Amino acid sequence: MKYVGVDIGGMSVKCGIAESDGRLLFKKSAPIRTEVEDVVILKDIAALIDEVLRESGTDKSEICGLGIGCPGSVNDGEGVVRYSCNINFRNTDMVGIMRGLTGIENVRVSNDANCAALGETLFGAGNGAKNSVLVTLGTGVGTGIIVDGKLLTGNKSAGAEGGHIQINMGGAVCGCGKRGHYEAYASATALISQVKAACIKHPESLLAKYAEENGIDGKTVFICAEQGDKTAIATLKKYIKYVGQGLVVFANIFFPEVIIIGGGVSNAGDRLIKPLQRMVSKEAYGAQYAPKIKVVAATLKNDAGIIGAAALCM
């Protein structure tokens, strides 16, 4: 059984063909025109799907479903994208329009973070867990949550906005304008701000010198900590504590089998994951009586969105 998965992003659209065991048979991406009319954006995507089918030698009759992951507020049940910050979708009937454009009957859409969570949980780091939380540390913090094998979406799919939970009253300002949100502490963007502040405070540090020469990105502090720089180590320790504090919230609410860390920052591997595992094991409520929650890095990486989108239809 073959499925088409589409992962819409602010810069490009990825499209692939996945088997029902999660194997990705073929994939291709194309730039996205975010400012044109929504129907035009979707026509571009339909054209990309046609290319993928043609180039992979797949006949449309073999396709059992088309799943789409889209950033923004998506009403899964109605198949409508309510709005998307950076792409011109406003109450766009994505399922209806894509059915018409592709002739595929079984079309579903969900938020892109949800799709990634589904992909990672079923076919990646989650190893088929029934309950999981994917926390994506990128420009923002996205969360996708699986409860009892199903995506948690909330009423009309407005939920699972785990980046916007308050972890620190009156604290750092979040991208959404509110204060103290998890995203304002744990995103890659927040990490970069924290590194900048540390460089200003400790201009003598390796971190400051390295940053001056190479600029700062999500890897900077890990590289310098690896070399034993005290400022980098202290900055990283604080950042990891912030990330962990959100994980403990998810642990106490969901007590999933597994928490999966995705996004660019997760490439740091054990230096990030091991202390997070320790923190969750120690601080989750009732952890001494309850089963262990595993903390792991995402494994499907950039393919999680395509595979998870395809999985919406499985």
Add this chain to the structure above:
Amino acid sequence: MKYVGVDIGGMSVKCGIAESDGRLLFKKSAPIRTEVEDVVILKDIAALIDEVLRESGTDKSEICGLGIGCPGSVNDGEGVVRYSCNINFRNTDMVGIMRGLTGIENVRVSNDANCAALGETLFGAGNGAKNSVLVTLGTGVGTGIIVDGKLLTGNKSAGAEGGHIQINMGGAVCGCGKRGHYEAYASATALISQVKAACIKHPESLLAKYAEENGIDGKTVFICAEQGDKTAIATLKKYIKYVGQGLVVFANIFFPEVIIIGGGVSNAGDRLIKPLQRMVSKEAYGAQYAPKIKVVAATLKNDAGIIGAAALCM
């Protein structure tokens, strides 16, 4: 169809007979001996069930199930109470033992806050909502969460500990020993501490005088705020903001149709509920695009636990 519901508490056990539409036909309570062997506690409960059946003129053959709500860490799937802070349950096979003692085959157990959430959601303030969060403001803060019509319990039922989510880094110490948890700000216990602090700071206030004469409980600040006392109004405003901040976290994660406020503090009614509704409507992420989340006071009050326990079997 009739069901027996049992609500175990630290002071007493409540037992009732409920119809499948949630009507409570009969109820009775008895003190609990919390220190004796777990089997002995359960024998007392079985005796109470017998009394309830006898006094209500119900034949055991009419009973379709026995549901039990118990404080502490409960593994719903296995029917085992892992531990309970104030009652001598330690890995107690509650379902197995109660089956043996009562001869009722269909026996289920869940955490007491979960049962209350089920009762309120199905038959009380939730009005049959598919997604709801019950937040009980009492000695601690309990949460019971319904997702898609089912209790959220997490892996081995260790989740839904919404009182122990961190809302303020390094903040007030929680009953569990950790800092900054929601319970440390929003419980009735926390409210009483906040009122005490306000009385010390403003000995000239009506609040301080009233507290001196009558002592402080969960109602004190509401009574004095009603009379226009500035200190009481300011203290209450702050408390409500704390409570609301947790609700916004639940809103952003679950986006339920309804958030139900229970526990003694919820008796304050509109003076508590209206500002909480405003806060959730204003601060929930994407609230301008998403359906409204209703905030309401619990209506079943002390019966929610019995009715919800019975509903475990429905």
